[in-house]
Amino acid sequence: MKKVAIAGNPNSGKSTIFNNLTGLSQKTGNWPGVTVEKSEGEFTYNGEKFYVVDLPGTYGLSTFTIDEKIARDFLVKEKPDVVVIVVDSSNIERHFYLVTEILEMGHNVVIDLNMIDLAEEKGDFIDEKMLSKILKVPVVKTIANKNKGTEELKKSIYEVSKKEKNEPLKINYGRDIEEFIEFLRDKVNLPENFPERWAYLKIFSKDEEIFEFVKDKEKVDEKIDRIVKSRGFPDPETFIVEKKYGFIRGVLKECIKEKRKLWKRLEISDKIDRVITNPWVGIPLFLIFMLIIFEIVFGIGNPLADLIDRFIGFLNESLKTLFARIFPHFLTSLLTDGIISGVGSVIVFLPNIFLLFFLISFMEDSGYMARAAFVMDRFMHYIGLHGKSFIPMILGFGCNVPAILATRTLDSKKDRILTIMIIPLMSCSARLPIYILFTGAFFKKFQAPIVFSLYFTGVFLAIVVAKILSRTVFKKEESPPLIMELPPYKKPAIRWSLKLSWFRSKLFLRKAGTIIFSAVVIIWLLSSLPPGVEYASKESILGKIGSFIAPIFSPAGFGRWEIAVALLSGIVAKEVVVGTLGAIFGEQGLISSLQSIFTPLSAYAFLLMSLIYIPCVATITAIKNEAGIKYLLLTILYTFLLGWLLAVIFYQIGRFFI
Amino acid sequence: MSLSQVKKGKVRIAGFAGGKNFQKKMLALGIFVGDIVEVIANNYPGPVIIAKNSLRIGIGFGMATKILVEKIS
Numbered sequence: 001m002k003k004v005a006i007a008g009n010p011n012s013g014k015s016t017i018f019n020n021l022t023g024l025s026q027k028t029g030n031w032p033g034v035t036v037e038k039s040e041g042e043f044t045y046n047g048e049k050f051y052v053v054d055l056p057g058t059y060g061l062s063t064f065t066i067d068e069k070i071a072r073d074f075l076v077k078e079k080p081d082v083v084v085i086v087v088d089s090s091n092i093e094r095h096f097y098l099v100t101e102i103l104e105m106g107h108n109v110v111i112d113l114n115m116i117d118l119a120e121e122k123g124d125f126i127d128e129k130m131l132s133k134i135l136k137v138p139v140v141k142t143i144a145n146k147n148k149g150t151e152e153l154k155k156s157i158y159e160v161s162k163k164e165k166n167e168p169l170k171i172n173y174g175r176d177i178e179e180f181i182e183f184l185r186d187k188v189n190l191p192e193n194f195p196e197r198w199a200y201l202k203i204f205s206k207d208e209e210i211f212e213f214v215k216d217k218e219k220v221d222e223k224i225d226r227i228v229k230s231r232g233f234p235d236p237e238t239f240i241v242e243k244k245y246g247f248i249r250g251v252l253k254e255c256i257k258e259k260r261k262l263w264k265r266l267e268i269s270d271k272i273d274r275v276i277t278n279p280w281v282g283i284p285l286f287l288i289f290m291l292i293i294f295e296i297v298f299g300i301g302n303p304l305a306d307l308i309d310r311f312i313g314f315l316n317e318s319l320k321t322l323f324a325r326i327f328p329h330f331l332t333s334l335l336t337d338g339i340i341s342g343v344g345s346v347i348v349f350l351p352n353i354f355l356l357f358f359l360i361s362f363m364e365d366s367g368y369m370a371r372a373a374f375v376m377d378r379f380m381h382y383i384g385l386h387g388k389s390f391i392p393m394i395l396g397f398g399c400n401v402p403a404i405l406a407t408r409t410l411d412s413k414k415d416r417i418l419t420i421m422i423i424p425l426m427s428c429s430a431r432l433p434i435y436i437l438f439t440g441a442f443f444k445k446f447q448a449p450i451v452f453s454l455y456f457t458g459v460f461l462a463i464v465v466a467k468i469l470s471r472t473v474f475k476k477e478e479s480p481p482l483i484m485e486l487p488p489y490k491k492p493a494i495r496w497s498l499k500l501s502w503f504r505s506k507l508f509l510r511k512a513g514t515i516i517f518s519a520v521v522i523i524w525l526l527s528s529l530p531p532g533v534e535y536a537s538k539e540s541i542l543g544k545i546g547s548f549i550a551p552i553f554s555p556a557g558f559g560r561w562e563i564a565v566a567l568l569s570g571i572v573a574k575e576v577v578v579g580t581l582g583a584i585f586g587e588q589g590l591i592s593s594l595q596s597i598f599t600p601l602s603a604y605a606f607l608l609m610s611l612i613y614i615p616c617v618a619t620i621t622a623i624k625n626e627a628g629i630k631y632l633l634l635t636i637l638y639t640f641l642l643g644w645l646l647a648v649i650f651y652q653i654g655r656f657f658i
Numbered sequence: 659m660s661l662s663q664v665k666k667g668k669v670r671i672a673g674f675a676g677g678k679n680f681q682k683k684m685l686a687l688g689i690f691v692g693d694i695v696e697v698i699a700n701n702y703p704g705p706v707i708i709a710k711n712s713l714r715i716g717i718g719f720g721m722a723t724k725i726l727v728e729k730i731s
Binding site: 059060062091093094097122237238241242245263266270273274277278279370375377378381387481482483484485486487488 | 673676683684686688717719
C-alpha cells in the first residue's frame, strides 16, 4: 500500500482534507511516546489503496516543538510515497514556507491550495498552472469545508505516486552557501537515503539534531559564523528564512493576480479588534460569550439529556416487568439495571458534547477564539495557565467531560495537561444533588452560601493546584510565547461545523462508551453479588468493600460503611451518591437517617470530600484519552488525597470550636 | 523603545530581545528585523496587534515588551 502524508500549517484545514480523503475509515491514536494525536486512514483510487497519515500542523521543520519533530521525523525516516501539503490560499505567502522546506527534501509532493474561496473573496486569483510549472509539482485547488476538489486531489495523489522520485527544489541562497555545501560534502556522515541538500542547509542553520552528523564540528561552526557575519545577519537561521521568503515572494508574484476585497474586510476586522482587545470591553464581552456557551451547552443540552435519561428509565422499567415474567431475578436485573443503564449513561452525554463541539468549531471558525486567548491571557498567566485555559475551566462547572475535551484548543502539551488535571476541581452540575440533599438536611437557613462556598473552594483549589503543578511536575516545560496570527473575522460555515461536531461526538462516544459501560456493569455486579443479597446492602460485595475502607473516613467524621459505599458508587457518576444513600436508608427516612449519622460539621466535611475526591468514570475516561494514563493516575491520586486531607483537617479543627 | 510602548502608527522592527523560541516563532510567522509594521491596536498593558501587509499578528503583552522598534520619520 502506498503511504501518503498530509502536511500543513496549523489552521490550514489539513484535518478536514484528511477527513474528506479517508471518510470513516480513519482511526486516531497518539504518536509514540507523546500525547499528540495521530490520525490514520485509507482511501482507494482507481483500484489502488492508499494509507494516509495526518501529520501535526507545523510552520516549519525545525525541532523546537514536539509537533515539528514528529512531522519531520516522519518525512525523513518513514519516507512517504506522496506528501500532500495543505496551504491556506488566503495566507499563501506564510504557508509556503513549509512548502519550500518539504520540496527541498525532494519528496513527491502535491500542493493543495485549500480555502481557495477565501483567497478569491480576498481578491487573490492564483494561477495554479503557472505555480505547478515553476515548482514542477501538481497543484490542486480545494475548499475542504465544502468537500470541493477532493476527487481531483485523489487523482493527483494517484498520479504522483506513479512517478519517479522528485528532484529536490534548489533555491539560490547565494554563492557562499553553495560553496559551503561543497565544503561540507566530505565532512558529514549522513545516514543512508537522507535528503542531502536539505540536511546541509539544516547544518548551516545549526539545527542541533542534524549538526550531530558533522565530523569536524568546530571548523564547520566557525565557517558558518564567518559567512553569516560577512552578510550582516544576526544568525544563520534568519539568513535562510529570509532567503526562502525572498524566493516565495518571487514565485507568488508570477502566480497571483490582483487584490481587491481583502482591504475592506481587514478594515472591518481591525476595527473590531481595536474594541475587543480593550480590557474594559474585551473581558466583559468574553464573559458574556462564555455565559451564552454555558447556557446553550447546558441549558439546551441538559433538558435533552434528561429526555434521554427518562426514556432509558422508562425502557428500563417496562423491560423489567416484561423480563420478570420470563427470566430469573438476577438476569432481569443484569439486563436492565446493568446493561441498559450502562448504555444509557453513555448516550446521556451526547447532547452536551455535541453542542460543545459545535460551539467551539463555530468560535474557532469565526476567528474569535484566537482573540479570546489574548483577552484572558494576563489574568490566566498569574496562575500559570494559558489564556485559552479559561474556556475549559468554565465549562467544567457544567460537566467535566466536555471541559476536558475542550482543552484540545490549547496548543502546548503542558497547558493542556495542566488544565485537564485541575478541571475535576471545578464543581460540575452532577455534584449539585449531593449539595442539595445535605444542605437541606443540615444547613436549611444557609443553603445558598454553603453551596457557593463549595464552588468557591473548588476554584480556589484549582488555582493553587495549577500553581503547584506548574512549579513542580511541569517546571521544565515553558509555555510557548503568546504570538498568533489573527485571520480576519469571517462568517462560520455552519453546515461544516455541524458535520465536524457530529463526527467528533461519535468518535468520543465510541472511545469512552466501552469504559463507562463496563464501569456501570462492574458496580452493578459488586452491588448484586453474591446472588440473593439486597442491592447495595452490607452483605453485597460492594457493602463489604465499604465496611473494609470505612475506617479511612473516621478521622473526617463519617467512617461508616454506608457512606463509603455511596462514595464508591459515586465514581460511576457523582449524582449516584444520592441514589445509593436513598437505596440504603430508604427514600422516606433518608433525611432523618442522615441527621442521625452526621453532625453539621461532619456533613460539611463530607461535602468537601464529595466535591474533590476521584472524578467520575466518564471524566476518568476523558482524561485517559486526552492526557494519557500517567496523568490520569496522578489526577486520581491527588484528588483523593486532597479531598480526604481537607475533610479531615476541616473536621478536626472544627471539633475544637463546636 | 519596545513595541508595547507604541500606541499606533508605523514602526520599523529593530530587534528581538527574547529567547530563541520567541525569535524562531517570529521568523516562522514572517516578521523580520527591518520590517515595517503598523500597530493596529495596543491597550497598554495588554496584547498588541500588528499588521504587515495583509497579515495580522497578535502578540501577548510580555512578548511585545521584548520586540524592539524604532519610529520611522
